[in-house]
């Protein structure tokens with residue numbers, strides 16, 4: 001069987017912040033659009049806190065897997081496609097789509113880096129001084145930036161951002 005390809009998708013600031021008070025520190029419509037387009041039809045794997053930050057609502061048209069040692073999901077209708085896995089490895093096993101996206105948050109990213117082969121990274125060019133959740137530093141011997149977008153500016157917030165794709169170098 002072909003091994004499943006695991007990608008991380010994340011938006012981080014210049015000081016690697018990804019969250020504050022269990023929310024994203026910004027709202028960038030173009031980044032939300034990119035996230036939706038990239039993950040559509042795939043399996044999304046997230047930590048329990050990220051699930052709660054989404055209002056405990058499944059992302060439509062994607063298989064949603066929440067990683068938690070404690071969460072008991074209420075029975076939900078089949079079309080919502082939400083399940084709970086007790087470990088990240090169990091979540092990967094349970095994924096049915098060809099493309100698997102680890103969508104956060106910090107705790108889950110830290111564990112997923114060794115399993116992932118690509119990272120869709122939105123670099124948001126700002127400094128979030130009161131962030132409480134961060135994306136880990138990457139080993140530059142292992143990860144290489146292979147694609148970059150132009151730097152864009154969010155009209156509402158004025159924030160500048162760019163999309164970067166990183167690939168893990170194989171041995």
Ligand SMILES: NC(=O)c1ccc[n+]([C@@H]2O[C@H](COP(=O)([O-])OP(=O)(O)OC[C@H]3O[C@@H](n4cnc5c(N)ncnc54)[C@H](OP(=O)(O)O)[C@@H]3O)[C@@H](O)[C@H]2O)c1
Pocket residue numbers: 009010011012017018019020021022023024046047048049050051053067068069070071085086087088103104105106107108109111133
């Ligand atoms: N900027 C971005 O791209 C982005 C993306 C996603 C999230 N975020 C932000 O990230 C923050 C949330 O991140 P977080 O680090 O606090 O939490 P998280 O990673 O979303 O969830 C942590 C929870 O996941 C479960 N978990 C973690 N490792 C596990 C394992 N090995 N086995 C079983 N369960 C495991 C535990 O749930 P239990 O306690 O239930 O066992 C743990 O409390 C929020 O601020 C959110 O907005 C940002």
